[in-house]
Structure formats: C-alpha cells, structure tokens
Amino acid sequence: MGKILSFSNQKGGVGKTTTCVNMAAYLSKAGKKVLLVDLDPQGNATTGLGFQKKQLKKSVYNVMIDDEDAKDNILPTELEGLFILPASIDLAGAEVELVYKKSREKVLKAALDKVRGTYDYILIDCPPSLGLLTINALAAADSVIIPIQSEYFALEGLSQLMNSISLVRLHLNKALKVEGVVLTMYDGRSTASKLIAADIKKFFSKKLYEIVIPRNVRLSEAPSYGKPILLHDPKCMGARAYSALTEEFLKKTEGKGE
DSSP: OOEEEEEOOSSSSSSHHHHHHHHHHHHHHTTOOEEEEEOOTTOHHHHHTTOOGGGOSOOHHHHHTSOOOGGGTOEEOSSTTEEEEOOOGGGGGHHHHHTTSTTGGGHHHHHHHTTGGGOSEEEEEOOSSOSHHHHHHHHHOSEEEEEEESSHHHHHTHHHHHHHHHHHHHHTOTTOEEEEEEEESBOTTOHHHHHHHHHHHHHHGGGBOSOOOBOOHHHHHGGGGTOOHHHHOTTSHHHHHHHHHHHHHHHHHHTTTO
C-alpha cells in the first residue's frame, strides 16, 4: 500500500513545489514507483515536469469534479517510475465547484484510494492556501511534509498551519501526522538564517530534517526547462541536497517498516 504525503505550507514561495518535484524525482531514482499529484491551480509541478497546462486533456480536475478515475488521468514523465496526475487551467475553479459535492473534503481520498496500491509513494503538491483543495490533500494523506524558508515571515504562519493540521486530524483524518520539516533557501552566511533555523529546530525538534536545502541558482532555473534538478544539473549543490534529503527521508520512513 503506497504512502501518501502532502507537501503543505499556506505561505507561498517557500520551496514547496521545488521540494515535492525533486523528492519525487529522487524517489523514482531510488527505484520507487511514485505518483505526483499537482493540486495547486498554479500548476507549477506540472510545468516543472515538462507538461503544458493548456494542452492537457487529462488532469486532477477531471478526477475531482467530473468523477473520472484517477488511473485514466495519470501521465508518465521523462523519469522511469515517476508519474503525474497533473493540474490543468480548470483547477482554478475547483475550489468553488467542490462546495457542492457530497463528502467534499474527501473527494481526493476516494480517488487516490483506488490507485494507492499501484505506487510506493504518492506526493501531493498543495496550493499555498488552506482552502478545500488543501483540506482534501490533508484528508487523503498519511502525513505532511512542511517546507519552510529560513526567513522571519515564514515562521509567522506556522501556528496557523499546525492548527489546520490539528483540525483535520480531529474531524477528517485521525491518523494524519507531520512526517517532517524541510528547511529551504538556506543561506549559511546569514545570521538571520541561522537564528531562524535554531527557532524552527526548537519548535519541531526531531521532525526537522538534518539536510537543509541551500539557495541555488541551478535549482531555481530548472523548472523553466521543465525538468527536475536530477535531469537539469545533477551535480549542482541543490541537486546534491535533494538527493541527500531523499536518502534521509527513506532511512527515517522505511527504517520504521512503513
């Protein structure tokens, strides 16, 4: 049975999609069969893996709103073992359309339950908000990975996010847990970065991954080529960091026999 992970943070620009896409890529490189679900109407994970949103006839929108089977909307990517349930431009209206659906918070869960046995890992890239799409992702997930930028404003929304996770746990998904926290865009030369990293470590204790993701030009330009960093520049500092982070994740996760 595949493990479902939501990548969530209601603050935008914290490296959420970058972390989701690149961990998916390195998990597939490690021999895992991976499905990435792009639940963000911006569709950055979709374009980051080389797809054009406007040209897609298959998408997560068709699954959630038109009740199509997930398996009929999943596409292979350039990487062997990595598949995507992409976002299309229609997803922008899904938040409103979901309001009228029965069991609206669990539409995604019902869809993914049918395919989760096919994959080792299902990674969901959430929107940078706490609306119905993100609630669907949290209701479907086994756990949450929280990418957080090492800047002051990134800390401000944390309590709101943790409160939302608690509410989902209480009302929709009792088993939901925080898998881990990833420190992104880290600048080791900055005193502020170091102080905020120390605060985050205090707040999350053992949940904070030891591997931090540095600021890296090659990492930020990879999506414009429609490639994960593994295919764009596998030797750069950002690629090495995501490779090591995925290794650390696998050790922690599979070391527990999950």
